[in-house]
Structures are given as structure tokens and as C-alpha cells.
Amino acid sequence: DAGITQSPRYKITETGRQVTLMCHQTWSHSYMFWYRQDLGHGLRLIYYSAAADITDKGEVPDGYVVSRSKTENFPLTLESATRSQTSVYFCASIQGEDTGELFFGEGSRLTVL
Amino acid sequence: SQELEQSPQSLIVQEGKNLTINCTSSKTLYGLYWYKQKYGEGLIFLMMLQKGGEEKSHEKITAKLDEKKQQSSLHITASQPSHAGIYLCGADSQISNFGNEKLTFGTGTRLTIIP
Numbered sequence: 682d683a684g685i686t687q688s689p690r691y692k693i694t695e696t697g698r699q700v701t702l703m704c705h706q707t708w709s710h711s712y713m714f715w716y717r718q719d720l721g722h723g724l725r726l727i728y729y730s731a732a733a734d735i736t737d738k739g740e741v742p743d744g745y746v747v748s749r750s751k752t753e754n755f756p757l758t759l760e761s762a763t764r765s766q767t768s769v770y771f772c773a774s775i776q777g778e779d780t781g782e783l784f785f786g787e788g789s790r791l792t793v794l
Numbered sequence: 795s796q797e798l799e800q801s802p803q804s805l806i807v808q809e810g811k812n813l814t815i816n817c818t819s820s821k822t823l824y825g826l827y828w829y830k831q832k833y834g835e836g837l838i839f840l841m842m843l844q845k846g847g848e849e850k851s852h853e854k855i856t857a858k859l860d861e862k863k864q865q866s867s868l869h870i871t872a873s874q875p876s877h878a879g880i881y882l883c884g885a886d887s888q889i890s891n892f893g894n895e896k897l898t899f900g901t902g903t904r905l906t907i908i909p
Contacts (some may be wrong), residue, residue: 716899721903723882724837740898771836783829783884783897785836 684708687772688787689774695794696779704772708762712775713755714739714783715747718782724771762793797821798885798900806906807873815903816869817883823863825886827897832879840868840881870905878907 685706694700715727716739726739728747736747744766746758750753755774759766772786795835809815810853817826818824829837839901843859843866850857854871870877 719900724884724899726897761813773837782839782842783837785829785838787836788834 685772685774685784685786687770687789688789689789691790693794694762694791696763697761700721700762700791702757702759702770702772702791704755704786706753706755706772706774706784708774708776708786709752710774710776710783711752713749714773714775715745715757716771716773717754717766718771718788719739719768727770754784755779759791762791764793767791798865798883798898800881800883800900800903802903803901804904804906806908809874809907809909810872813870813873813905815881815905817866817868817885817900819864819885821864823859823866823885826857826859826863826866827884828857828866829882829884829899830867830879831882831902837882873907875907875909878905880904 688703711732713716716724717727718724725741727741727745728736728739730736733749733752736749737764746760749755770789773783775783798825799818801816805813827842828840830840831837839884841857843857846861856869859866868881868884878901882902883900
């Protein structure tokens with residue numbers, strides 16, 4: 682099915698473990714983004730990518746790593762998870778240069794114990 | 795960096811009543827976007843405003859961007875249960891040729907509709 686999908690939708694892990702959240706979009710959108718949503722902070726940009734092999738930091742990149750070897754995939758890795766990374770993570774993509782409309786995935790809820 | 799403040803943070807409205815949500819920016823807005831988030835789901839794009847004084851409507855939702863381009867309001871007329879959710883404004887703080895690739899979001903307004 683066309684769209685943007687995230688996996689896993691729910692994940693519980695322990696402090697210090699590596700976790701990867703996957704994001705896949707079927708539209709061939711150039712831009713992709715990772716946001717985290719926390720109570721009191723709203724949505725904050727972690728990393729974004731303008732195209733395959735082009736990534737850049739957002740507002741809160743520390744502790745996260747991204748890659749974009751293929752246009753359709755944009756995985757987010759927590760190399761050593763911390764409790765402060767407990768959050769809901771949203772992946773998004775943009776259709777074109779001028780539409781202004783981000784398409785969001787349904788989110789991945791991560792709990793770090 | 796761009797900061798967006800939304801008010802109120804939460805709103806409980808009786809079905810059928812009108813309501814307004816505000817989004818105020820610390821900087822001039824070059825693009826203002828409204829999104830809606832249903833509980834436990836991703837965000838859905840509602841509207842985009844770019845010009846000072848611009849107003850757009852979709853069904854019973856109207857959004858305006860003030861002339862000075864530092865504040866936007868979202869107005870819902872005759873609210874329905876389907877309007878319940880979290881409303882977030884997002885903004886560009888700089889002129890960009892590539893849409894909203896660096897959107898900053900407000901903290902959101904949680905809207906509850908009661909029968």
C-alpha cells in the first residue's frame with residue numbers, strides 16, 4: 682500500500698541497548714524527517730534528509746544516528762538508548778518543493794527502562 | 795531559533811460551539827501550517843498560510859495569518875466530535891525554496907468535544 686509506514690509501532694528496551702526505528706515511504710519523496718513528540722515540548726526535529734545520502738541535524742540530534750542509502754527508507758538508530766529517549770517518534774516526508782504538506786507516519790512509541 | 799506558542803494548551807468545548815486556537819511566533823512567519831493529530835496517530839495536514847492577511851477555510855475550519863505575519867488563529871465553527879484531537883501549528887522561520895523541510899512546531903492544543 683502507498684504511504685509512509687513506521688516500524689515497530691511499539692518498542693520497550695533497556696538502557697544502553699541499540700534500537701533502530703524504521704521508516705519507509707512509497708512516494709519517492711525527496712525529503713524525509715524524524716521528529717520526537719514529548720509532553721510539554723511538542724514536536725522536535727531530530728534529523729532530516731534532503732535526498733539519498735544527504736542528511737542533516739535538526740534541533741535535538743544527540744544520541745541518534747540516521748542513514749539514507751535509499752530514497753524510500755530513513756532509519757533512525759539510538760546507539761545506546763537512555764531513559765530520556767523515551768518518546769513517540771514520528772517519521773515524515775514531503776511530496777514536493779512547494780506543497781508545504783508533510784505526510785506523517787503513525788508513530789513509534791519507544792519506552793526505555 | 796523560531797519559537798511557537800499555542801494557546802490555550804487544552805480546550806473543552808460543548809458540541810456545536812465555536813472555538814479559536816492561537817499560534818504566536820517569536821519571529822516573522824514565512825509559512826504557517828496547521829496540523830491535526832488524532833490521539834495515538836500521526837499528524838494530518840490541514841492548511842498552509844503564507845501571505846499576511848491570508849485566510850483559508852476547509853469545511854468548518856478557518857485559519858488566518860495576521861498582517862504582521864507573527865500570529866495565526868484557527869477557528870472551528872459548530873464543533874463536532876470529529877474535531878477532537880491535538881492541533882499543532884508549524885512554521886518556517888526563513889525563506890526557503892523547498893517547502894517546510896525545517897518546520898518548527900508549537901506544543902499543541904488538545905481539543906475535547908463534549909456532547
